[in-house]
Amino acid sequence: MRTVLVIGIGAGDPEHLTLQAVTALGRADVVFVIDKGLDSGGQDDLLALRTEILRRHRPDGGYRLVTAPEVGRDRGPVVERDDETYREVVVDWQDRRARLYREMLDAELADGETGAFLVWGDPSLYDGTLRLLDEVLDGAPGQWRFESIAGISSVAALAAAHRLILNRVGRPVLITTGRRVAEGLPDDVDDVVVMLDGRTAFATIPPERRTELSIYWGAYLGTPDELLVAGPLDEVADEIVRVRAEARERKGWIMDTYLLRRRDGER
The missing domain is CATH 3.40.1010.10 (Tetrapyrrole methylase, N-terminal domain)
Known part of the structure; x- marks a missing residue:
């Protein structure tokens, strides 16, 4: 055996x-x-x-x-x-x-x-x-x-880094990939954790929908190189794209995860 x-x-x-x-x-x-x-x-x-x-x-x-x-x-x-x-x-x-x-x-x-x-x-x-x-x-x-x-998991590490509770009362949490987000966010889920996103799918969300969302992003979670950005998606999307590109250029690789959350006054 x-x-x-x-x-x-x-x-x-x-x-x-x-x-x-x-x-x-x-x-x-x-x-x-x-x-x-x-x-x-x-x-x-x-x-x-x-x-x-x-x-x-x-x-x-x-x-x-x-x-x-x-x-x-x-x-x-x-x-x-x-x-x-x-x-x-x-x-x-x-x-x-x-x-x-x-x-x-x-x-x-x-x-x-x-x-x-x-x-x-x-x-x-x-x-x-x-x-x-x-x-x-x-x-x-x-x-x-x-x-x-x-x-x-990186999902748990992301939530801890941003001091988040992923679920909200009576609401589901969806864990999906960047490829699926690029096809469109589901209308019936308010909290979406995104993994395996090599192409910053959040940046493809139409501007009129970005105003509905907040993003909690993290890269190299748990390491000395950890990077965190959070805020309204329409305000920080470009910053995340820039920070991510610079980090990938510097290190040659990147692992990142993020939560997209509909903004309704709750966290």
């Missing part, structure tokens, strides 16, 4: 690890890391954070670190693609990532050992690791144990 742990490591602060995550990390004989540096240039910071987490929480060094470069992904103009084409691109990338996981596990994890994948934020929120590993391990019942350890 081999065990695979998927451990949420938070949005960027080594102290985001829960006590449960630290305990799980202490069980790992092998830690698997996908290094995105070769694929996206400036993401050495992300590998460095994982290294810092291991230094703090596994000072014994009693594990093997196994890294592999990220499989290539078509990063063309996904906003302009239709749903079917976009899904085909994502499925193709996921299939190749799943094969990489299988190769790593077969080559590096022996019977009786425990392996760990360190996943940004929470494994259950906009991350494909659980789904891909489920497919990889499904063909060998009785040979694998598979566990998920919750983490602090």
Whole structure:
């Protein structure tokens, strides 16, 4: 029997690890890391954070670190693609990532050992690791144990940074992607958390609708480089676009999340 742990490591602060995550990390004989540096240039910071987490929480060094470069992904103009084409691109990338996981596990994890994948934020929120590993391990019942350890998501980190309560009394909260926001905000939801927005979809909202909304934006949440901007969307949209572009140019990458909230006197 081999065990695979998927451990949420938070949005960027080594102290985001829960006590449960630290305990799980202490069980790992092998830690698997996908290094995105070769694929996206400036993401050495992300590998460095994982290294810092291991230094703090596994000072014994009693594990093997196994890294592999990220499989290539078509990063063309996904906003302009239709749903079917976009899904085909994502499925193709996921299939190749799943094969990489299988190769790593077969080559590096022996019977009786425990392996760990360190996943940004929470494994259950906009991350494909659980789904891909489920497919990889499904063909060998009785040979694998598979566990998920919750983490602090960028959504939780954003709310904490802005001192927000995401829900308002009797109202739903929608978590969606920038691609969906670019297609139009739903009329029946007052609070929309947006993730995976590579093209500042909030800036495409028509001016007459911007006056109805406030935005709470954050980038590099939980890190020393954390950036926060909040205010009426019609007043701060251009500022966020500028700050975001400057930060991405400076670091070579950016991770950001934001809440769009209809303005009705409540927060």
